[in-house]
Amino acid sequence: MEIKEEAKTTDEAAPVVSMKKGNLLEIDTTRDFTNAEHELPFWTAVQQYPQAVFWALFFSIAVIMAGFDAQLVTSFYALPAFQNRFGTLYDGSYIISAPWQTGLGMGNPIGQILGALACGWPLEKFGRKMTLGICCVWSICFVFIQFFSTSIGMLCAGEILGGLAYGFYVVIGPVYASEVCPLALRGVLTACTNLAFVIGQFIAQGCSAGLESRLDQWAYKAPFAIQWLWPALLLAGLPFAVESPYWLVRKNRKEEARKALERLSSSKHRPDIDAALVLIEQTDLLEQELEATTTYFDCFKGSNLKRTEISVMVYLIQVIGGNPLIGYANFFFEQAGLSTSESFNMGVGNTALGFTGTCLSWPLMSYFGRRTIYNSGMAFMTLVLFIIGFLDLGRSHKGVVWGQASLMDIWTFVYQMTVGPICFVIISEISATRLRGRTVAIATAVQALASIVFTVAMPYMLGSDQANWRGKAGFLFGAISLVCLIWCWFRIPESKGRTFEELDILFEKKVPSRDFKTYDLIHEHESA
Structure with a gap:
């Protein structure tokens, strides 16, 4: 990115950034603050x-x-x-x-x-x-x-x-x-x-x-x-x-954006507000240069197409990767012989496991990347779904139902520790800042549409007067989950430790998803 800092009339003046169209994909002005963000x-x-x-x-x-x-x-x-x-x-x-x-x-x-x-x-x-x-x-x-x-x-x-x-x-x-x-x-x-x-x-x-x-x-x-x-x-x-400082900058309310950054930070441990504001302005200028408008159609143009694809898929996997089956855990509890009230209580326990798993995802994110956590979770969940399906082949034994119900609890715990929370991290980081609201909206709409499909389908799959698949539905969701896992391996990039500006550049350069983690943008321009 060819960026020049204009001369300052006073020491207090904020840096003014100009950009030359056509040479956008190198980090210059924001290099120091980007390094500081990485090391924080x-x-x-x-x-x-x-x-x-x-x-x-x-x-x-x-x-x-x-x-x-x-x-x-x-x-x-x-x-x-x-x-x-x-x-x-x-x-x-x-x-x-x-x-x-x-x-x-x-x-x-x-x-x-x-x-x-x-x-x-x-x-x-x-x-x-x-x-x-x-x-x-x-x-x-x-x-x-x-x-x-x-x-x-x-x-x-x-x-x-x-x-x-x-x-x-x-x-x-x-x-x-x-x-x-x-x-x-x-x-x-x-x-x-x-x-x-x-x-x-x-x-x-x-x-x-x-x-x-x-x-x-x-x-x-x-x-x-x-x-x-x-x-x-x-x-x-x-x-x-x-208010969001990114939105304020897009509305040319830069002084309000500065005040927002000051309010968001501590007066005792305040970061470099000027540098933070420049990074936000820089990211917005880069995205303006790459894509001048912010419509739903723009989510499917150029490098934004891949970003929208990733956001939609990671959210869609929440539905098609096994969640509808796990939603019927109470059904399996009743099948195992529990009363209605006991099944409700077991449902509360299942949700409590989800709460614990989500909290455990936080330290995992500090040590492992989004891609690593998401793909590992998908692999384990796929295996569990197939085991649930195979167990149903020996359904005559009552202990099998308890085994399936227990595996559903384990699936829920792993899901809420990996795929569940990491999905929201990915869609919030991968989408371009100027299109973030629309990209997340598209992903949410597709996910909700899939929820409607399975809301209609699940009673017919599991109902004793219908297909009566019971745990054999694990084969269907396991197969879908396996296909999704293959997609995840090739398409989900690593966004941990990347600023929004860096992600813009990586997508525009068409860096392969598996190389996002190791691609060095900071020193690339120096060695060129």
Whole structure:
């Protein structure tokens, strides 16, 4: 990158960067700060950027809502009070019919598709803070529909309309975290998106287990009411939140971006704010030069096509790589002879394993790269799925069911320690900063579309009155997971320790994915 620093009229003047079109792919002006970013230890980064850590975690509260709602509704199908209120009489008891189960189950992913694709424009127009605030108001309004529903159709409408906001939340959370924190913190804070999902699922499972024995309307209304808590907390804190400095620079509000960087950092351990601002400006100028516009179409042009492919695939693998089968762990617990309440409690334990696995992913990211963790997790999970399938061939023994259920717990633990959280790290790092919101939105929409497909398909795969595959579904998901593992080996690059500017250059130079880790950009220009 041929970059010149203009003469400064005063010592305090910020560096002004100019770029010559056509020779963009070398690091010059940002070399020193890039080196400093590479060498910054994790705990030193926490001391330098305490507010960045706080606000990234604060924005993740929004993702808790998405995880909570998706887990909550499906758990209501076996809730007696919910069945009596919204079910139909069948053979002497009330049940939620299969079509309505499908409709309610698809409310969240359909809303996510529409919301994710719609969020690109407001994120760029209004910024991260205001967009999240609008979504919180939206959620509060449509939780009212869920809470006061008088029919299952009304509840389904509330789920779909409320789900529009969830599509925004799962985009805003990782995008914001990646843009406010330094390189050393980026992996852990973007991985917190997955932890937020797990926390939401854990709370929903806990609510279902705790209220399972109630027969009045509060068995299902109380969990709906809890959904008012999250947007209320966010709306109370958003006026004090720090806007993304990357977005402020793109809006030519550089002085506000400087103030944002100062607020995100510690006054006692403050980094070089001028250098940090130059790196953000440099990254934006480079991306402007490589791609002047920021539309959805641009996500599929030039080097951005590969970046979009990677983002879509790592998110899609969360669905097609075995998660739908693991979602039926309670079914296997009941098959093993547990009562309904015991199965609910085992479901809570399964989610707790996921929570522990996500927390363990943080130290792993400090020692191993994203590519290494993701591929290792995929290999182990693929093996477990095939074992679940083979065990089903000897299904006559009751211990086999317990073995399958235990393997599902192990799969969940490994998934939440590797593929689950690393997915959000990859999509937040791989996408170009100017297209990040739209790229994550596309990945979210594709993932939600796949969720709809499996929401429809899984009852027919596992239902005893349908295909009755039971654990043999492990063969299907194991085969899909194996194909995905091969793709991962050739296509997932290593982004650990790379600034956004470096990643822009590596993709533009068409460096092979397996060479991202070893390619030396810092000294390349010096040796040329």
